[in-house]
Amino acid sequence: MKSGRLLALTIVVVTAILITIGTLWPIQTAIAMATPHLMSSSTSPRGAAQNLLQEIRRRHWHAAYAMLANKSEFQEADFIRDLTGSYTSLRSYASLESFDLSPLHATADEAKFRANLNWSSVVGTFHDLRELRVVKEGDRWQVEWPIKREPKVPPQVIPVNYLRWDVIYRGAEDDWGAQDVESPHVRVVAMHPVDRGGGTIILGELLNEDVVPAFVTVKATLLAKDGSALATEDSFANISHVLLPKQVTPFRVDFPKVRLSQVDNVRIEPSSTLVAASADPVIGIEDQKLNPLPTTSLSGQLVNQSGQVVNIAHILGTFYDSRGQIIWVSDGYANRALLPQTPVAFSLPYPADLADKINNYRVVTSTFSVGRFQ
């Protein structure tokens, strides 16, 4: 009975302490969810920047726009388009997960911060780096938003000879002798298992050697010395699933819980299905370059050479060593829609320890446009 009272008292005291800590030093998520009077004061440059970013985080575009010092330079719609994109893209449905502010310089009536914005989307996070200038207006500080206007494509006609494949499959009423359309022939043209972080990663490339488009997947099974299967996985995101004739995609299959030393053999099972597909749009990948430490990445620009807006672009990078062997496969997404003839930057990370080994690389994209199946 006595111990029960002691336990109840302990719980009450601990709860009171946690409430006090949470009130005095709230985390950013709590601040964002809290009522405005808990937000930082705009009487300091950092507070003004934090307030703005918290409103953005809540997707309170009107309130965020109202806090800006340079409202006269653009309209609220431009501000929203800057943050969410003019066309449907990953950005449209992304939310600002977190941010951090690094001071660059400060005077009595002006300050500069580097804002690192971490957005979360359905396919992972992406980062946005903005330099915020904060100016003093009377006794309050306000942020000048560095607006990024998406370039507008001038009205024009871009002739495109659309090429697509439609498929008629056999019907349920067909006789058993009636043949169905043949599955596309695909071939694994490269495969390399590597040991990383105590796990095994299978890297490779798959070629569609047929004359029709294929929906492809790759399943890999690691086999022990006695022939038993250690694990089976498939390449989910790290592959371009729709392959046009003679197109090559890299693939990566991760086995985080199996050491390469346990593996005696690897069984790769590519599968392909004939799918309706379109040969357009054509995406050029330009200005590719490797960025050195500390942020090892392959960056470049995607250029939509067709006339149609691409809403989502999935980018896959294959990294080779000096012998031409695949040593890494990485993927990423463009967070903005690809407008015709308009470059959009991308960045694919790769492990820092491979920086010295990478001799060459190859980038491919697969795209999705709203209103089309591919």
Next chain:
Amino acid sequence: MKRRITFARVMLPVVIMASGMQLAAADGEGLQVPKVVEAGSALSIPTHAAAKGVLYIVSPAQVLRRNVEPGESVAIEPGDLHNAGHYLALLVSQGTTDKAEFDVVAARQPASVNFLAKPSRLPVSRPDGISGVAYVFDVFRNLVLEPMPVSFQLSDSAGGTQTRSVTTHNGVAWAKMNSAPKAGAAQFQVSVGSVAEKRVVQQVPGDPCNLKMSGQRSGQRMILETAPVRDCSGNAVSDGTIVTFTQSYNGRSEATVDVPLKRDVASTELPARDGSVISVATGVVLGNEIRVGEQR
């Protein structure tokens, strides 16, 4: 109710055949039934029954029941006995059972053919690349086991024709054909008597031969275009085939673009960086290279 009927339909032949086997041991006298009957043909079975009875004709796939009047024959109408196989006839009358066994065979006249042609799509000039298998059936979908002459004919889009004549073995005949050197849809036909069945086999171009591109500088861009891409037999490679243009500088990739063939050519543009090398490839076939700066 429906379930009981289904059960009865399944079990009845089994029960009757089982009882027939037991009775066969007891009754030595048999019915007068031909040993072999063609499927679908009419049949008259004399019974010599002294009293009313019931005639059962049973096979794993079919059961017939006919009432028998004393001294009369039982008539089986054309089409009543249509499943090929081994049959048991049982005449049950006044506690006695007569039994006879006979076979129903497929009709000699083929009525349909099931034709499996593989593959539905293959590259040109493949020896024995196309196979056809024909299963010959009579009008009641019984496999015709008697040897039958079957003709396989492959007609390509250029007018060439290959023909193979094969005799069925246990109702099946097969043949292999070469794919033609010219791409296009080939008609693969099988004929048995007056019955024919047709399949379409797509003969598609092979890998490209002599992939070659040319480039022209246009300001800060290089306009690149391949010559019409053809395979080693001269067929135009299928539109939609991906051609990869890669621009390298100091041996490292700077730009790349996958372009589908349209009307036999692939064209694109890349930055015109002097000193860079642009190469072209499709699948595992490499083409020529262009050094940017030499076009000035």
